[in-house]
Amino acid sequence: MTQKILVLPGDGIGPEITAQASRILAACQARGLDVEIEEGLLGGGAYDAHGEPLPAETLEKARAARGILLGAVGGPKWDTIEDLAKRPEKGLLGLRKELGLFGNLRPAITYPQLAEASSLKRELVAGLDIMIVRELTGGIYFGQPRGIEERDGQRVGFNTYVYSESEIERIGRVAFELAQKRGRKLCSVDKANVLEATILWREVMERLAPEYPDVELSHMYVDNAAMQLVREPKQFDVVVTGNMFGDILSDAAAMLTGSIGMLPSASLNESGQGMYEPCHGSAPDIAGQNVANPLATILSVAMMLRYSLDAPALAAQIEEAVGKVLDEGLRTADIASEGTRTVSTSEMGDAVLAAF
Amino acid sequence: MTQKILVLPGDGIGPEITAQASRILAACQARGLDVEIEEGLLGGGAYDAHGEPLPAETLEKARAARGILLGAVGGPKWDTIEDLAKRPEKGLLGLRKELGLFGNLRPAITYPQLAEASSLKRELVAGLDIMIVRELTGGIYFGQPRGIEERDGQRVGFNTYVYSESEIERIGRVAFELAQKRGRKLCSVDKANVLEATILWREVMERLAPEYPDVELSHMYVDNAAMQLVREPKQFDVVVTGNMFGDILSDAAAMLTGSIGMLPSASLNESGQGMYEPCHGSAPDIAGQNVANPLATILSVAMMLRYSLDAPALAAQIEEAVGKVLDEGLRTADIASEGTRTVSTSEMGDAVLAAF
Ligand SMILES: CC(C)[C@H](C(=O)O)[C@@H](O)C(=O)O
Ligand SMILES: CC(C)[C@H](C(=O)O)[C@@H](O)C(=O)O
Numbered sequence: 078m079t080q081k082i083l084v085l086p087g088d089g090i091g092p093e094i095t096a097q098a099s100r101i102l103a104a105c106q107a108r109g110l111d112v113e114i115e116e117g118l119l120g121g122g123a124y125d126a127h128g129e130p131l132p133a134e135t136l137e138k139a140r141a142a143r144g145i146l147l148g149a150v151g152g153p154k155w156d157t158i159e160d161l162a163k164r165p166e167k168g169l170l171g172l173r174k175e176l177g178l179f180g181n182l183r184p185a186i187t188y189p190q191l192a193e194a195s196s197l198k199r200e201l202v203a204g205l206d207i208m209i210v211r212e213l214t215g216g217i218y219f220g221q222p223r224g225i226e227e228r229d230g231q232r233v234g235f236n237t238y239v240y241s242e243s244e245i246e247r248i249g250r251v252a253f254e255l256a257q258k259r260g261r262k263l264c265s266v267d268k269a270n271v272l273e274a275t276i277l278w279r280e281v282m283e284r285l286a287p288e289y290p291d292v293e294l295s296h297m298y299v300d301n302a303a304m305q306l307v308r309e310p311k312q313f314d315v316v317v318t319g320n321m322f323g324d325i326l327s328d329a330a331a332m333l334t335g336s337i338g339m340l341p342s343a344s345l346n347e348s349g350q351g352m353y354e355p356c357h358g359s360a361p362d363i364a365g366q367n368v369a370n371p372l373a374t375i376l377s378v379a380m381m382l383r384y385s386l387d388a389p390a391l392a393a394q395i396e397e398a399v400g401k402v403l404d405e406g407l408r409t410a411d412i413a414s415e416g417t418r419t420v421s422t423s424e425m426g427d428a429v430l431a432a433f
Numbered sequence: 434m435t436q437k438i439l440v441l442p443g444d445g446i447g448p449e450i451t452a453q454a455s456r457i458l459a460a461c462q463a464r465g466l467d468v469e470i471e472e473g474l475l476g477g478g479a480y481d482a483h484g485e486p487l488p489a490e491t492l493e494k495a496r497a498a499r500g501i502l503l504g505a506v507g508g509p510k511w512d513t514i515e516d517l518a519k520r521p522e523k524g525l526l527g528l529r530k531e532l533g534l535f536g537n538l539r540p541a542i543t544y545p546q547l548a549e550a551s552s553l554k555r556e557l558v559a560g561l562d563i564m565i566v567r568e569l570t571g572g573i574y575f576g577q578p579r580g581i582e583e584r585d586g587q588r589v590g591f592n593t594y595v596y597s598e599s600e601i602e603r604i605g606r607v608a609f610e611l612a613q614k615r616g617r618k619l620c621s622v623d624k625a626n627v628l629e630a631t632i633l634w635r636e637v638m639e640r641l642a643p644e645y646p647d648v649e650l651s652h653m654y655v656d657n658a659a660m661q662l663v664r665e666p667k668q669f670d671v672v673v674t675g676n677m678f679g680d681i682l683s684d685a686a687a688m689l690t691g692s693i694g695m696l697p698s699a700s701l702n703e704s705g706q707g708m709y710e711p712c713h714g715s716a717p718d719i720a721g722q723n724v725a726n727p728l729a730t731i732l733s734v735a736m737m738l739r740y741s742l743d744a745p746a747l748a749a750q751i752e753e754a755v756g757k758v759l760d761e762g763l764r765t766a767d768i769a770s771e772g773t774r775t776v777s778t779s780e781m782g783d784a785v786l787a788a789f
Contacts, residue, residue, distance in 0.1 A: 151626065166626040196664055197552050217573075217594060218627050225629050228597070234633030235595040238573060242587045268677075270507065270522040271574050273581050277590030301714075303681045304688040307663065308552055321624075325659045325681060332660035358657075 080386060082114045083142035085135070088121040088155075088165060089359025090369035090422075091148025097371035097426030098146060098378050104433055105382070105391050112386070115142070119172065120150025120165035120359075124158070130168025136175055144381040145172075145352040148374065149359035174214050178344035178352055179244070180251040181211040181323065182380075185310070185330035188339055190403040194412055195335030197310070207313045207330055208259060210252040211323025213344055215244045216274075218320045238274045240319065245281040247347075252317035253289040260314035264295045266302045266322055278319065299326070306330055331356045338370030338411040341377035343384050351385040353377035367421045370409040372399055375429055398432040405432075436742060438470045439498035441491070444477040444511075444521060445715025446725035446778075447504025453727035453782030454502060454734050460789055461738070461747050468742070471498070475528065476506025476521035476715075480514070486524025492531055500737040501528075501708040504730065505715035530570050534700035534708055535600070536607040537567040537679065538736075541666070541686035544695055546759040550768055551691030553666070563669045563686055564615060566608040567679025569700055571600045572630075574676045594630045596675065601637040603703075608673035609645040616670035620651045622658045622678055634675065655682070662686055687712045694726030694767040697733035699740050707741040709733035723777045726765040728755055731785055754788040761788075 084099055086092040102114060117135040124130045130150070139145055150165040158164050172178075187195065187205040195202040220237030227233075249265075256263040265282040267275035279296055286294045297305065299322045305312060306329055318326060331337045340356040355373030363369055376399060382392035407428050408417040420428065440455055442448040458470060473491040480486045486506070495501055506521040514520050528534075543551065543561040551558040576593030583589075605621075612619040621638045623631035635652055642650045653661065655678045661668060662685055674682060687693045696712040711729030719725055732755060738748035763784050764773040776784065 156626070161629065161632065164626060170627065196554060196557050198554060201552050220591070223629050225633050231598045232633060233595060233597045234628075234630035235576070235593060236628045236630045237591060237593055239589060239591040241584070241589045268680075270512070270520060271526065272590075272592045273517065273579050274590035274592045276517065277581050277588060300680045300684040303659070303685040304693070307685055307688045322681075324624075324656045325678075328656040329659040329663055329685065332663045337660070 079111050079113050080143040081141050082112045083138050083145045084114060084116045085119040085145060085147045086116065087119055087148040087150040087359065088152050089149055089361040089364040091150070091359055093365070093367060093422050094355065094369055094371040094374040095146060095148040097422060097429070098374040100426055100430055101375050101378050101395060101433065102146070104430060108391065110386070110388060110391060119147065119168045121152055121155040123168060124155060124163055124165060128163070130163060130165050131171040136172070139172055139176060143350055144385040146374070146377060146381065147352055147354040149355065149357070151359050152361035154361075170218060172352065173344060174219060176350060176352070177214060177346040179212060179214040179248060180345040181213040182255070182343040182345070183209040183211060183323070183327040183331065183356060184340060185209060185327070185334050186336070186340065187334045188336050188403060191336045191339065191412055193335070193414055195333060197333050197335070202310065202334060205310055205334055207310060208255055208315045209323060209327040209330055210248065210255060210315060210317040211327055212244065212248040212319050215240055216320030238272065238321070240274050240278060242277065242281055245278050246285065248317060249282050249285045252315055253285060253292050256292045256315040257289060261291055262293050262295070262314035264297055264302070264313055264316050266297050266299050266316060266318035266326065268299050269296070270298060275319070282317070302326055303329060306333065327356070336412065338409065339372050339376065341373050341380045343380045345384060349385055351381060353381040367423055368410050369422050370411050371422050371425050372429070375399060394433060398429050401432040402428045435467050435469050436499040437497050438468045439494050439501045440470060440472050441475040441501060441503045442472065443475055443504040443506040443715060444508050445505055445717040445720040447506070447715055449721070449723060449725055449778050450711065450727040450730040451502060451504040453778060453785070454730040456782055456786055457731050457734050457751060457789065458502070460786060464747065466742070466744060466747060475503065475524045477508055477511040479524060480511060480519055480521060484519070486519060486521050487527040492528070495528055495532060499706055500741040502730070502733060502737060503708055503710040505711065505713070507715050508717035510717070526574060528708065529700060530575060532706060532708070533570060533702040535568060535570040535604060536701040537569040538611070538699045538701070539565040539567060539679070539683040539687065539712060540696060540698075541565060541683070541690050542692070542696065543690045544692050544759060547692045547695065547768055549691070549770055551689060553689050553691070558666065558690060561666055561690055563666060564611055564671045565679060565683040565686055566604065566611060566671060566673040567683055568600065568604040568675050571596055572676030594628065594677070596630050596634060598633065598637055601634050602641065604673060605638050605641045608671055609641060609648050612648045612671040613645060617647055618649050618651070618670035620653055620658070620669055620672050622653050622655050622672060622674035622682065624655050625652070626654060631675070638673070658682055659685060662689065683712070692768065694765065695728050695732065697729050697736045699736045701740060705741055707737060709737040723779055724766050725778050726767050727778050727781055728785070731755060750789060754785050757788040758784045
C-alpha cells in the first residue's frame with residue numbers, strides 16, 4: 078500500500094536542506110519505496126500565508142501521512158508576534174500534540190570523521206553514541222494553567238509542569254525497549270529532590286524496571302546530568318527525561334558531539350507515525366545562501382525509513398552514503414576543517430546522491 | 434561592631450571542607466576581622482538529630498548571622514525519606530527562602546593552572562570567566578500549587594513555574610550591576626518562545642535595559658544557551674536566568690571549567706546578608722576520607738569577605754594564597770594531573786594557611 082509522506086520545509090534554512098533530503102527520498106522511490114510525497118506549510122511561512130503557524134490544511138495532510146519530514150521553524154522575523162499562540166514554534170508544538178508524537182528520539186553520535194570538530198577533547202567523544210529519549214507532548218511546555226496575569230497589583234507569569242502516570246509509563250517503555258536493543262543502560266533524569274512532578278516520574282520508572290530485567294536503570298538529577306554530559310558523556314547509553322529537561326540536555330549532548338549539523342531526530346506516536354527533523358534550528362543567519370549542512374535532514378530520512386516505513390535496508394544505504402561522502406573529505410562550512418573540501422548545500426546533496 | 438558568622442558543615446564531605454575553611458576564617462580573625470563564629474546543623478545531619486533538615490535553632494542563628502558558610506547537604510542515606518519536606522535539600526531551600534537569598538552568584542572561572550583539567554579543548558576554556566546570576570528563591574522550585582494527586586483515575590505530579598515582575602526586576606538589577614563592573618555584557622536566558630513565565634522575564638529585562646545603557650543586553654533560549662556554553666563558553670560575560678535554568682546551566686558551566694572543586698558561590702539578599710558555599714555537592718562517595726578539595730569552600734570564605742563583610746583586601750589575600758598553592762603544584766585528587774603533587778584535604782588547608 079502506498080504510504081504518504083509530508084515534507085514541511087519550514088523557515089530559515091529549512092527549504093534548502095529539505096530540498097536535498099527530498100532528492101534522496103525521490104531516489105528511494107526509484108528503488109521501489111512505495112510512497113507519495115506532498116509538501117505543506119508550517120511555522121513562520123505558514124503564519125505569513127495563512128495567519129496560523131499550523132494551518133488546518135497542513136494538519137490534515139499530516140494526519141494522513143505516515144512520515145513527516147520537517148526542516149526547521151522560527152526566526153527573528155516572528156519573535157515579536159504578540160500572540161504566543163501564533164508563533165512558528167507553536168505550529169511545531171501543535172503538530173506534535175495533535176499527532177500525539179510523544180516519543181522524541183535524539184541520538185548524539187560522534188561521527189569518526191568529525192571527532193576533531195567537538196569542543197571536547199577527542200578521547201572523550203570519539204565513539205560517542207547516546208540516545209536521549211525526550212517526552213514530547215507533556216510537561217511544562219503543554220501544562221495548564223499558564224499565562225500572564227495581574228495578582229496583587231503586579232503581573233505574574235506562570236506555567237505548569239505536569240505529568241500523569243500513564244504519560245510517564247508510555248515514554249518509559251519506549252526508553253526501556255530502546256535500551257534493550259542497545260547497551261542495556263537507561264538513565265532517567267529528574268529533579269526528584271525538589272519537584273513533585275519528577276518524584277512521580279522516578280516512581281513510575283522504578284515500577285517499570287522489573288519488566289525489563291536486562292536493562293540497568295539509574296537515576297540522575299538534571300543539574301548533575303548536565304555536568305556529567307560535559308565531563309564524561311560516554312558513561313551514558315539511553316537517557317530518558319521529560320520535555321523541558323530533554324530539550325536542554327539533548328541540545329547540549331548534540332553540541333558536544335561537534336556534529337550538530339549531522340544529527341537527525343524522530344518524534345513518534347503509538348502507531349509508529351512519525352515526524353523527522355534535524356536537531357539543529359532554522360539558522361536564519363545563513364538562510365538562502367546554499368551553505369547549510371543538509372546531512373542531518375538527509376539522515377532524518379533514514380530514520381523515517383527505519384522507524385515509520387519499515388525499510389531498514391534503504392535507511393542503511395543512506396547512512397552509508399553519508400559515511401562515504403565524509404570519508405571523501407567533503408564538508409559543509411559548519412563541519413569543515415583543515416584538509417577537507419568545503420562544499421555547498423546542494424553540492425553535498427549531489428555527493429550523497431552519487432554515493433547512494 | 435562584631436559580626437556573626439554561621440558555619441554549617443552539612444553532610445558528606447561538608448564537615449571536612451568547612452573545617453579547612455574555618456581555619457582560614459580563624460586566621461582572618463587573627464588579622465583583625467571582627468567576627469564571632471558559630472556552628473549549626475543543616476540537611477541530613479540535622480534531620481538525623483532533630484527530625485528536621487532546617488531546625489528552628491539553625492534558622493535563628495542564620496537570621497542573626499551576616500555571613501553563612503555552608504559545606505554541602507544531601508546523600509543517598511536521605512534520598513528515601515518519604516516526606517519531601519524533610520529531605521536535606523529542603524533544609525537548604527528553606528534557608529534560602531527564609532533569608533530571602535534571591536541572588537545567587539555562580540562564577541565559572543578557569544584557573545590558569547588547571548586549564549588542562551577541563552574536558553573542553555584548552556583554547557576554549559583558557560581565561561574563561563563567566564558569572565552566572567541565578568534567581569534563587571522563586572520559580573518552579575518554590576511555586577505553588579505543587580504535589581501529587583489523583584485525577585481521572587490516575588496519579589498526576591505537578592509543579593508551578595511562577596515569577597512576578599518584582600522578583601524578575603530584583604534579580605535583573607543584580608545582574609545588570611554586576612555586568613557594569615565586569616565586561617558589560619548581559620545575556621538573559623529564557624524559553625520565551627514557549628513559556629509565558631519567561632515571556633514576562635524577557636519583558637522585564639528589556640524594560641530595565643535603558644537604565645543600564647553601558648550594558649549590552651541579549652537574550653537566549655535555554656536550549657541554545659546549553660549548546661553555546663559547550664560550543665564557545667567565552668562568548669558569555671554575565672548570564673542571568675531563573676532558578677531552574679540557572680541550576681542546570683551553572684552546573685554545566687562549572688563543570689566545563691574543569692575546576693568544579695575550585696568554584697565558590699554566593700547567595701545574597703537585599704541587605705547584603707549572604708550564604709556562601711562551594712558549587713560542588715556533598716560527594717558522599719569520598720566523604721570522611723580526607724581527600725576532598727577544600728578550595729571551593731576556602732574561596733567561598735573569600736567571597737563572603739568581599740560581598741557580606743566588606744573586607745576585600747582579606748578576600749584578595751585568600752585568593753592569592755590559593756593561587757600560590759596551585760603554582761607550587763599542590764593538588765587534591767580531583768584536580769591532580771601529571772607533574773603535580775597530590776595532597777589530602779587537610780594538607781591543602783595547611784598549604785593555603787601557610788601561603789596566607
Ligand atoms: C522550537 C521549540 C519549541 C522546540 C522545543 O523546545 O521543543 C525546539 O527547541 C526543539 O527542541 O525541538
Ligand atoms: C540541592 C539542591 C536543592 C540545590 C538546587 O537545586 O538549588 C543544588 O542543586 C544547588 O544548585 O544549589
